[in-house]
Amino acid sequence: MEARVVNKGQLPELLDKLAKDYDLIAPVQEETVVLFRKISGAADAFLEYTNSDVSPKGCFLPQNEKTFNYTYTGDSIEINKPEGAQKAVLFGARPCDIKAITTLDPVFEGEKFGDEYYSGKRENTVIIGLSCTKVLSTCFCYAFEGGPCDGTGSDLLFTEIGDKYYVEVNTEKGKALADAYSQIFSSQGAEQLAKDKEELAKKLAGEFVRKVDLTGVKELLDNNFELPYWNGDDQKKCLGCGTCTYVCPTCHCFDIFDYPTGDFTGARLRCWDSCMYPEYTLMAGGHNPRPTRKERVRNRFMHKLKYHLDRYNMVGCVGCGRCVRKCPVNIDITKIINDLKEVAQNA
Amino acid sequence: MPNNPTALTPYPVTITKIVDETSDVKTFTVEFDDPEVMENFGNKPGQVCMLSIFGEGESTISITSAPTRGKFLEFTVKRVGRLTNVMHQMEVGQKFGVRGPYGNWFPYEIMKGKDLFFVGGGFALAPIRSLIDYALSDQYRSDYGKVEVLYGARSVDDLCFKSDLAERWPKLHNTAIYTTIDRPEEAWKGHVGFVPSYVEEVAPSPENKFAIIAGPPIMIKFTLPVFAKLGFKDDQIITTLEMRMKCCLGKCGRCNIGSKFVCVDGPVFSLAQLKGMPQEY
Ligand SMILES: Cc1cc2nc3c(=O)[nH]c(=O)nc-3n(C[C@H](O)[C@H](O)[C@H](O)COP(=O)(O)OP(=O)(O)OC[C@H]3O[C@@H](n4cnc5c(N)ncnc54)[C@H](O)[C@@H]3O)c2cc1C
Ligand code: SF4
Ligand code: SF4
Ligand code: FES
Numbered sequence: 359m360e361a362r363v364v365n366k367g368q369l370p371e372l373l374d375k376l377a378k379d380y381d382l383i384a385p386v387q388e389e390t391v392v393l394f395r396k397i398s399g400a401a402d403a404f405l406e407y408t409n410s411d412v413s414p415k416g417c418f419l420p421q422n423e424k425t426f427n428y429t430y431t432g433d434s435i436e437i438n439k440p441e442g443a444q445k446a447v448l449f450g451a452r453p454c455d456i457k458a459i460t461t462l463d464p465v466f467e468g469e470k471f472g473d474e475y476y477s478g479k480r481e482n483t484v485i486i487g488l489s490c491t492k493v494l495s496t497c498f499c500y501a502f503e504g505g506p507c508d509g510t511g512s513d514l515l516f517t518e519i520g521d522k523y524y525v526e527v528n529t530e531k532g533k534a535l536a537d538a539y540s541q542i543f544s545s546q547g548a549e550q551l552a553k554d555k556e557e558l559a560k561k562l563a564g565e566f567v568r569k570v571d572l573t574g575v576k577e578l579l580d581n582n583f584e585l586p587y588w589n590g591d592d593q594k595k596c597l598g599c600g601t602c603t604y605v606c607p608t609c610h611c612f613d614i615f616d617y618p619t620g621d622f623t624g625a626r627l628r629c630w631d632s633c634m635y636p637e638y639t640l641m642a643g644g645h646n647p648r649p650t651r652k653e654r655v656r657n658r659f660m661h662k663l664k665y666h667l668d669r670y671n672m673v674g675c676v677g678c679g680r681c682v683r684k685c686p687v688n689i690d691i692t693k694i695i696n697d698l699k700e701v702a703q704n705a
Numbered sequence: 706m707p708n709n710p711t712a713l714t715p716y717p718v719t720i721t722k723i724v725d726e727t728s729d730v731k732t733f734t735v736e737f738d739d740p741e742v743m744e745n746f747g748n749k750p751g752q753v754c755m756l757s758i759f760g761e762g763e764s765t766i767s768i769t770s771a772p773t774r775g776k777f778l779e780f781t782v783k784r785v786g787r788l789t790n791v792m793h794q795m796e797v798g799q800k801f802g803v804r805g806p807y808g809n810w811f812p813y814e815i816m817k818g819k820d821l822f823f824v825g826g827g828f829a830l831a832p833i834r835s836l837i838d839y840a841l842s843d844q845y846r847s848d849y850g851k852v853e854v855l856y857g858a859r860s861v862d863d864l865c866f867k868s869d870l871a872e873r874w875p876k877l878h879n880t881a882i883y884t885t886i887d888r889p890e891e892a893w894k895g896h897v898g899f900v901p902s903y904v905e906e907v908a909p910s911p912e913n914k915f916a917i918i919a920g921p922p923i924m925i926k927f928t929l930p931v932f933a934k935l936g937f938k939d940d941q942i943i944t945t946l947e948m949r950m951k952c953c954l955g956k957c958g959r960c961n962i963g964s965k966f967v968c969v970d971g972p973v974f975s976l977a978q979l980k981g982m983p984q985e986y
Contacts, residue, residue, distance in 0.1 A: 437715070475713070616762045642789070
């Protein structure tokens with residue numbers, strides 16, 4: 359695998375150049391919230407974060423997205439789709455979030471139907487990852503074979519080492535970008551930095567606080583849909599606020615609806631939805647297959663720990679810890695995993 | 706057409722006929738504005754479409770016509786909420802949008818050489834009507850044995866597809882049609898009683914036969930044991946499921962039963978398959 363080196367001092371220059379040549383999406387801090395959005399230069403970027411509040415999944419599956427505009431008069435229909443995706447760079451995404459994007463790929467690109475909106479953006483975006491230099495108490499990416507310096511899914515992975523970034527070139531797309539800015543991406547000293555990076559990865563691997571053990575969990579869920587465990591008070595205290603699903607980088611549920619803009623015109627939108635809302639599965643006539651919190655909580659965690667694996671052979675959780683941090687009533691997937699492991703052991 | 710429609714964009718259709726089935730059920734016949742779309746549509750009996758009523762959004766509706774019947778689609782729609790309400794106010798000549806076809810279909814290949822016993826309740830004859838007409842088509846009639854349809858509704862006013870039941874199907878070769886209403890009515894000379902007990906009375910033999918059932922959940926619940934008692938095996942019983950749907954593409958997430966998405970892996974399931982899935986529908 360190829361590698362490059364970028365001086366930290368040259369990062370602003372790189373970001374300014376990228377912002378000129380591409381739509382540059384990077385982490386920013388708005389009030390106290392760290393999120394990803396398009397920036398106009400290095401000055402907007404906020405890289406001193408460990409795990410953003412809002413994940414970068416919105417680069418490919420925006421929270422609100424117009425799929426087309428329509429003009430409809432009853433006896434005529436005109437449909438106009440928005441312009442295709444612009445060339446973009448997603449800079450500074452963390453390894454867990456990039457891995458999460460790879461778990462969304464088969465949903466939108468796979469099986470019978472593609473998704474031009476998702477794929478258009480995906481194909482036109484170069485993903486530049488940024489290794490973590492510390493881990494939070496809520497992080498557990500290691501449990502899903504990820505890691506703070508793992509390059510899975512990225513085109514380039516930057517790892518901060520002293521006054522340099524060690525840059526791993528993981529794809530042709532990444533190489534093309536590095537080559538296009540060859541005055542910034544040099545090859546000198548890469549070998550030593552490779553060793554330093556390995557050291558960093560090793561050090562960080564020992565810093566995780568949360569011990570998460572998935573042994574037997576998948577098998578337990580494979581064989582048991584009904585488990586008394588799901589009736590536990592801890593599971594039933596969910597408020598149905600949907601926070602966990604909005605912040606989750608692997609959640610992809612959406613709603614589709616029309617937004618009229620005039621008597622004959624409007625837009626069809628799709629926007630993030632949440633399986634934690636009772637209306638999510640409520641059918642006309644009143645029947646609801648997941649009528650209470652118990653079924654909805656079970657569905658969310660079964661999706662993360664079983665359904666996504668069954669369907670795509672990929673984990674549905676990357677251990678980013680956002681839902682653990684953000685849930686107002688402390689429903690904690692790491693506790694649920696460990697509890698289920700115990701249930702499996704005692705079975 | 707301004708665009709080449711893809712997965713989320715619908716094709717324009719024009720309503721060519723509307724039949725009032727009951728006070729709250731209508732059947733719409735539609736044709737694609739671009740005839741090429743119909744040529745390439747390739748819908749199979751049991752599949753569904755997403756109908757776009759601009760300003761209201763989309764709804765999942767079964768294609769109730771068989772592809773063998775002509776270059777049109779029929780949708781039988783019950784007025785239950787926002788979108789279906791607006792649809793019921795539409796007139797012949799007006800347009801809406803259609804994307805599809807989606808989902809799996811009845812295993813009509815595996816059913817070849819077999820007798821078919823259909824059971825429908827209320828307007829839910831709609832999803833299986835496509836297979837009835839497919840099996841009764843000139844083209845494929847010889848592939849199937851006897852075709853029987855047992856259909857029930859609450860009252861005479863609630864009977865859908867009256868001309869199919871009373872005129873079209875009984876006249877065709879090797880068919881039997883049984884129609885029932887829940888409670889006696891003065892003008893009604895036919896059978897009175899609920900669907901499950903009528904099935905018990907007609908007592909179809911399981912030999913070389915498939916049972917295809919569609920109806921309200923309560924009807925299905927009480928009909929399944931009757932078929933079991935008659936000796937039908939779980940893989941001889943076929944039904945269709947309904948879950949709330951938005952994309953019909955296996956992406957929006959909401960129609961899952963366990964790891965399955967009803968919109969792509971269903972809506973058609975055998976009882977054997979259903980027994981291997983979580984009871985969450
Ligand atoms: C596989 C399948 C086949 C169907 N076939 C038919 C049919 O042939 N004829 C018919 O009349 N109805 C059918 N339905 C039900 C039909 O989709 C709903 O009745 C309809 O979407 C209600 O829309 P509404 O806007 O009038 O109701 P509202 O209650 O206002 O619903 C709002 C939105 O919720 C969604 N929704 C609500 N209920 C359902 C539901 N039961 N299934 C799916 N989405 C729902 C729709 O997107 C709808 O636009 C089918 C449903 C499924 C899943
Ligand atoms: S389930 Fe929680 S920890 Fe796992 S990826 Fe989603 S938000 Fe992160
Ligand atoms: S964040 Fe917590 S309370 Fe809110 S829906 Fe998720 S599990 Fe329930
Ligand atoms: S309707 Fe969207 S996944 Fe099935």
